[in-house]
Amino acid sequence: MRTLLLALGLLLCMTARAADPRIHSGEQSLTFADYLELYERCKAREEFTPPRGEYETREEYRLRLERLRVGCDRHRLIERAQLQVPVFLDYQADQQRFVFELPQAEAFRIHYQPLIWDDFPAFLGKLPRDKWHVDDPTAKASVYKECQPRRVVLNEAFFTALEPFRADSWRGCMTYYERGEEFAWRRDENTFYIEDVTFHVQASVDRARMLKEQEAQLYFVIDGQLKVPEREFVAQRVRLRNTATGTDFLQLLPE
Secondary structure, eight states: OHHHHHHHHHHHHHHHHOOOOOOTTOOOOOOOEHHHHHHHHHHHHHHHHOOOOTTHHHHHHHHHHHHHHHOSHHHEEEEEEEEEOOOOOOETTTTTEEEEEEEOSSSSSSEGGBBOOOOOSGGGGGGGGGGGEEETTTEEEEEOOOOSEEEEEEEETOOOOHHHHHOSSOOOOEEEEOOGGGGGEEEEETEEEEEEOEHHHHHHHHHHHHTTTTTGGOOOOOOEEEETTTEEEEEEEEEEEEEEEEEEEEEOOOO
């Protein structure tokens, strides 16, 4: 019985971590499904043309149609949206560093492109061989490398440095190169994808223990824009924050 209860507890914990975060905008806090329903209902009203009533004048009918055509832009794009995602700390004591991976959602995609450098070179030869793979017979090379944040602000009372996570697996940022004339591989500049954003943050053991005591209040607070029909959230700022005290431990920002 105890084993069963432990298994159920682990399942509930995993489910909580996988659940999509609520999306905050002003005083409103809704799930993505709620925002999508509001948009779809608005579009249905826009596309519906009721018949004119028998005792309705032409002017009254026109005004009634105008009230139905309220416009759906306010449901299409949420300009000031915010996500708050719980943080579960992963600390490597021997290296004195944390490993953080920026969260992703299931019902919509979080895009971190505004916060990450697109620093792939124009020609493939500038990159190490272990970073790319040629997809024969398409004469196209897929290339991965670690994601480099544009601007980082650290709380120096806790953290000393941030470094991109370097791994041998096909993770991080990605683009394509195409074979051109004389076997030169030139980059397709319209391709820049982010599989995941993972990085190390240096912190002494005593500071790491202090942060561990705050883990229950730690969240990734992500500010950005929600594009409802596209199912996209475009991140414009990420903070590692103690939401109880308002303390920011790190920030990822545009230039």
